[in-house]
Amino acid sequence: MDWLSVIPPFVYIALVAFGVVLVTVAYLILLERKVASWTQDRIGPNRVGPWGLLQPLADGLKMFFKEDYRPGGTDKVLFTTAPAAMMLVVIVAMAVIPWGGVHRVETQISVAAGQDVLAAAIASIPMNADLVGEPRVVEAGTYGIMYEYAFQIADLSIGLLFLVAVLSLAVYGVVVGGWASNNKYSFIGGLRATAQMISYEIPLGLCLLTIVVMTGTLDLGQIVEKQAHYWGGVIPAWNVFAQPLAFLMFLTCIHAEANRSPFDLAEAEQELVGGYHTEYTSMRLGLLLLSEYAEMIVTSSVCVALFFGGWHLPGLLGPDAQHPAVTSSWVVVLLRCAVYFIKVLVVIFVFMWVRWSMPRFRFDQLMMLAWRSFIPLSLVVLLATAIALYFAVAQDESFRSLRRIDGYTALLLFGVNIGLLLGAMVLSRVLPPPPLTNRRIGIPGSRFSHTPVPAAGEVEAVVQTKREFLVGVSNQL
């Protein structure tokens, strides 16, 4: 039993989180198909096991036993690296998700006479845990100590920055996979995915910044803890109520980042076959597909941590009002993990719901949404949040010392957000629309043309009109 206590808690957390996430990823594919069938009024997979519950196993085995071949002319190293890198990036990003707040443990240590008590206490607590308070004497030679550790794999103080940095590496998987495949479809798919992912990374970062401006920390655990109270005693202080516009933009951006419909242009089946994974087979394809679902889990977890209060639900607060994340009960910690996970699943359900309800964007619409709408709007939201916070420093001393957002500030921010949304709507009506890019040139004889079919002698006249049009355009430049 002694060697078990030597292993620091983050190893257990890592093992469990890893297992749970991988199993969930497998079952998300089943869930996706079930949601699809529910949306389309079908039954969905129900042959393998009861309610199709063994379907992920069957899919996995199929992937496993498929022949794994590479087409000629592919870049051998990069072709294998791309799916591995993509999966790995998403897995590493999971390290900073704050699953269960902070766990406080009370134990007793025995110290020999003459030994330094504090040094012995620090030596006895596991790695990455912090000693709380002074060791107190229970009896001669025995001291009671308290330590606490964050119930997450790595309690990074720059967690949010780490996440953004790691998740932006996912672009490499797509572009390298597309390039190494030696296929035109893959190449174009990879390019499109790159353009899309980098375009949506900017508004994504700016939406994260609105939360950072509010909370003043990049530590995800602390961001969650600051949401763990109530405004006016009733409304949970989740950031989604203070920043609804930022939340909506964030949700859209993570759809684009995960290459999910309606932003799945990289793998638009009708035009690019499979996009960047056209040439992939077997488990390499499996990893590419799994990483999409794993990325959904990670981005949804970030969304929950930033906007939906993470593990926060009534009854799960710790006894200390100053630090509600700290709890000494195992049950509460596990319940918090469950709550967090259920919230993540709800966000993932929204992902699937959107996928089966919305048609795919056209590429120029996608770029326009990012560059002409989301980037200016998120910049303005960030600026407005900063200015609103300048005027609304919390008056209540307890809020000030905890650096929380109080109810009035939240109301102000909510009003600012709604005002900006209405302003953007009005502005988009008032401002001139973008110039027409799809010029319609009537094709005589086409059933989509307004032009009647020219008579036999009139074809020459039609050609002449077209020539005049083209000359006119070129004269203008």
Place this chain on the structure above:
Amino acid sequence: MGLLLSITIFLIMGVFFVFIAMFAGSFLRPRVPHPEKAAVYECGENTIGSNWVQFDLRFYIVALVFLIFDVEVALFYPWAVAFGNAVALAKELGVDVFSIRLVAVVDMLFFFGVLLVGFAYLWRFGYLDWVRSAATTSLRVNYRPGIDPRQEARTDRVE
């Protein structure tokens, strides 16, 4: 140190999983090479030319503009932390919260203004449009947004 270790352990677990998934099955898989399988997939057509085609310059412009904006976002992070932390910072330095936040907001507005000039330039000259209209590319063209300058030329008329 401990944090680095925990992330490294997680990374090793990830590498292990990816490795197992990709290579463990290679003992169980069939292996039937065939020249047809090595062919590039192009919906059954024979491939013409190199598969690494020249790509559109617009992707390059997107990457270029992204770079500028991403640097900007990266600069915003420390600013945002300092701004959100102004209350604690003020207590530490013994100054008013408002003075710290005022300096921060003005600083950011300045930065913001410089950026907006660039953004306006990109917008006006159509770099933000995927399908660029000829009307935006030059100042010499009378730019009438929303109205196709050649409205009457859009459909052919046969008298």
